[in-house]
Amino acid sequence: MDATSFCGALPQTKLPASNRNFSRSCPRARSVVSVARHSSEEFQQPDKLYSRESLVVSSSSSANKGMTASGRSYLSGPVVKRNPVGQAFCAASVVGVGAYCEGFVDSHLHVTEEKVGVLLLNLGGPETLNDVQPFLFNLFADPDIIRLPRLFQFLQKPLAKLISVLRAPKSKEGYASIGGGSPLRKITDEQADGIKMALKAKGLTANVYVGMRYWYPFTEEAIHQIKKDKITKLVVLPLYPQFSISTTGSSLRVLQNIFSEDAYLSRLPIAIIQSWYQREGYIKSMADLIGEELQKFAKPEEVMIFFSAHGVPLTYVEDAGDPYKDQMEECIYLIMQELKARGSYNDHTLAYQSRVGPVQWLKPYTDEVLVELGQKGVKSLLAVPVSFVSEHIETLEEIDMEYKELALESGIENWGRVPALGCTSSFITDLADAVIEALPSAKSFSTTRSTSEESDRDFLSYAIKMIFGSVLAFVLLFSPKVITAFRNRLF
Ligand SMILES: C=CC1=C(C)c2cc3[nH]c(cc4nc(cc5[nH]c(cc1n2)c(C)c5CCC(=O)O)C(CCC(=O)O)=C4C)c(C)c3C=C
Numbered sequence: 001m002d003a004t005s006f007c008g009a010l011p012q013t014k015l016p017a018s019n020r021n022f023s024r025s026c027p028r029a030r031s032v033v034s035v036a037r038h039s040s041e042e043f044q045q046p047d048k049l050y051s052r053e054s055l056v057v058s059s060s061s062s063a064n065k066g067m068t069a070s071g072r073s074y075l076s077g078p079v080v081k082r083n084p085v086g087q088a089f090c091a092a093s094v095v096g097v098g099a100y101c102e103g104f105v106d107s108h109l110h111v112t113e114e115k116v117g118v119l120l121l122n123l124g125g126p127e128t129l130n131d132v133q134p135f136l137f138n139l140f141a142d143p144d145i146i147r148l149p150r151l152f153q154f155l156q157k158p159l160a161k162l163i164s165v166l167r168a169p170k171s172k173e174g175y176a177s178i179g180g181g182s183p184l185r186k187i188t189d190e191q192a193d194g195i196k197m198a199l200k201a202k203g204l205t206a207n208v209y210v211g212m213r214y215w216y217p218f219t220e221e222a223i224h225q226i227k228k229d230k231i232t233k234l235v236v237l238p239l240y241p242q243f244s245i246s247t248t249g250s251s252l253r254v255l256q257n258i259f260s261e262d263a264y265l266s267r268l269p270i271a272i273i274q275s276w277y278q279r280e281g282y283i284k285s286m287a288d289l290i291g292e293e294l295q296k297f298a299k300p301e302e303v304m305i306f307f308s309a310h311g312v313p314l315t316y317v318e319d320a321g322d323p324y325k326d327q328m329e330e331c332i333y334l335i336m337q338e339l340k341a342r343g344s345y346n347d348h349t350l351a352y353q354s355r356v357g358p359v360q361w362l363k364p365y366t367d368e369v370l371v372e373l374g375q376k377g378v379k380s381l382l383a384v385p386v387s388f389v390s391e392h393i394e395t396l397e398e399i400d401m402e403y404k405e406l407a408l409e410s411g412i413e414n415w416g417r418v419p420a421l422g423c424t425s426s427f428i429t430d431l432a433d434a435v436i437e438a439l440p441s442a443k444s445f446s447t448t449r450s451t452s453e454e455s456d457r458d459f460l461s462y463a464i465k466m467i468f469g470s471v472l473a474f475v476l477l478f479s480p481k482v483i484t485a486f487r488n489r490l491f
């Protein structure tokens with residue numbers, strides 16, 4: 001077995017002891033987790049900004065509840081901006097990334113009698129060029145990707161059809177250049193096998209399922225199988241380290257819809273790991289990969305580490321309270337702290353890639369920063385994709401081809417790229433630990449009901465949002481900028 005790979009074979013060597021989490025040493029984080037274990041209601045804040053369909057979302061760390069990030073208090077870094085999103089996924093338990101499992105042995109012994117399932121959530125990608133347009137349709141038909149006010153939601157599908165047809169030729173070119181399809185399904189299946197084996201090696205037998213948001217195997221198929229297998233406890237693990245409304249949030253909304261309408265599923269104890277970007281195992285695995293790539297440069301200490309994250313539209317963060325940007329910044333901070341602890345003091349920067357459409361996205365933009373760095377005289381650059389843990393079109397085509405070419409044209413002479421984590425064994429082991437830590441907090445979906453007062457408040461905020469949203473959508477949809485964007489094929 002490849003020393004760094006956990007996929008494809010049972011581990012030969014003794015697995016490392018359960019990875020501690022960065023937040024473990026933080027007493028505050030510990031108390032957060034104990035709330036998560038005993039009362040999911042305390043996480044629910046129904047008047048928060050992101051509750052399109054009263055889906056309540058939350059990242060699992062203390063950082064997302066407006067506290068100083070657990071990792072930061074541990075490392076005594078700067079304080080993170082308070083984030084407005086801090087909600088639990090309905091009645092299901094939300095698990096702190098640093099879930100502190102006192103009495104784990106008891107819980108563990110108990111869970112061995114259960115039929116445990118792990119559901120990995122991911123985006124999905126077209127497997128052939130013929131899949132590209134329908135895949136894009138599914139993506140743009142998602143109300144968490146194109147956020148229309150309720151009044152205009154009847155336009156969602158026609159708009160998705162239009163944008164997917166217009167964008168398909170450009171996307172097809174991209175997929176053609178990486179072999180004719182997305183590698184996402186294969187890699188995610190391998191990660192699922194790896195997690196299953198890592199869990200087994202830790203004494204927990206579990207079925208691991210893959211549920212994709214926009215392509216096969218769809219989340220609905222995975223849930224169908226979970227029901228068929230009569231799973232008695234489920235851990236939901238999105239394969240996005242950081243939470244975004246557009247990724248984890250969207251997949252959880254699908255789950256919420258399915259679970260709320262099914263008697264068996266609504267009683268199934270479920271734990272959701274909303275984000276895990278500050279887990280020690282993840283941070284260390286990222287630092288390992290960066291360290292290895294740095295050594296390939298003639299002068300590693302002179303290399304600029306360039307974190308490139310997938311962007312989201314600015315309104316997600318500024319208006320809808322998406323914690324994505326804060327979590328991303330904290331994640332980069334933790335990785336850099338880890339590198340410093342290992343003696344690497346490289347300069348670093350963070351930029352956002354892959355914007356789509358005419359609206360403003362998180363800045364700075366990757367392409368613009370690369371040009372600026374080249375102009376400023378940076379000669380060696382190591383690109384680090386940081387929002388996704390598999391190779392995909394945006395690493396293989398956008399970074400490896402487009403951005404590399406742009407960087408070299410802009411004066412950067414030495415280019416490197418850190419591979420995605422994929423099946424790196426320390427990473428897979430850490431995800432398995434996250435599952436084990438989450439398990440005791442599983443709660444059934446049906447244990448909490450919203451009060452009538454909450455419903456009233458929801459209705460009021462819905463009415464306000466609908467009125468303002470409609471006006472905004474009208475202005476946006478028919479603005480010259482959007483019309484120009486279509487003409488210029490920005491979509
Ligand atoms: C954390 C990761 C991701 C975020 C956040 C995200 C938001 C987001 N994406 C689009 C539009 C597209 N994304 C596409 C592909 C794609 N997106 C991610 C990840 C995130 N997206 C991945 C991993 C992939 C690739 C899957 C694969 O096939 O390998 C595409 C299709 C490709 C293309 O045509 O460029 C689009 C379109 C939006 C609008 C958005 C936030 C609102």
Ligand SMILES: [Fe+2]
Pocket residue numbers: 310354
């Ligand atoms: Fe995307």
